[in-house]
Amino acid sequence: MDTRSIQSEISSYVGRLLRDNFGKGPASVYVSLVEPYVTIYLKDFLAPMERVLVGKDHTRRVEETRDLLMEELIPDIKATWKATTGIEIKEMYYDWSLSNRSGVFIGILNTQSRMDEHLEDYEHKINIHHEVIQLSKKAEKPPENLESFMLNNRTLIVVRDGILVPIEKALIEAGHSEVLKLTKRNLERNLINQSSFEDILNTSIEDYFVDWDFQKDISYILFILKPKASGK
The missing domain is CATH 3.30.300 (GMP Synthetase; Chain A, domain 3)
Incomplete structure (x- = not known):
């Protein structure tokens, strides 16, 4: 599978995954694959209940809930990506900008490639x-x-x-x-x-x-x- 196809597959999967688990998926998912990193930038991603909590200054509660859910989802994300795209994720990181209704996933590929060889x-x-x-x-x-x-x-x-x-x-x-x-x-x-x-x-x-x-x-x-x- 070529890079563009992998990026498209990851984008579709992440959108479905978040929609199924958060009740609302992001409006846009931007995927960049440059070994050994895959980055997924999410825009307009805030569920209705989360919007209420953020509006009442309960941002920390939303972050805690998302962290708990991501602990459960990351193993499934790694397994699914390996099965569907052939890429193996060694580590995964994430963060949210709730005020901007955005978020990011950073996947570290299991590869011997060094960044200074590419960029x-x-x-x-x-x-x-x-x-x-x-x-x-x-x-x-x-x-x-x-x-x-x-x-x-x-x-x-x-x-x-x-x-x-x-x-x-x-x-x-x-x-x-x-x-x-x-x-x-x-x-x-x-x-x-x-x-x-x-x-x-x-x-x-x-x-x-x-x-x-x-x-x-x-x-x-x-x-x-x-x-x-x-x-x-």
Whole structure:
């Protein structure tokens, strides 16, 4: 199956899956496959009951419910993708922007491919890394390893390794991973809002998402960039 067919199959499946499990599917599903990553960007995805809760400032309750449901769905997603498209997902991450009614899934393919074999460095990469390091210092600690890749002209992914501080590791060991994740989501979102990423990239950021694998001490930040207007 070629890349375009895989992307189409994943888009259709994700739309059906979310509609069946949340009562409402996203209006749009955008899939990008660039080994070893597959990214799925969801737009206009907020069920009626969730809309009521968000409107009454119960965003955290919606996030907790979605996290519980995603724990159940991820094994099925991995199995279905392998059966229907032949691609094997090693890890999966996700995040929501409830205020924008959007969300993202990030799948890490089980492949030996390296990103630097596929993509060249993008403009302002050094400055982006500097900004990420400053953000990480405020939220936890500077990453021990930092990589970023422009998957396409609208999708920038940042990978941080080794950012957890001892108190966070202690909370994880004590079984408080969900509380820590929800807290860090809110903290890092606020820091991104205050950052200079848009100035550095010289374009507007339409959406951004953050997720972690606490056991591996790895984090992904995904930026959805607004297309630049073409000159007349």
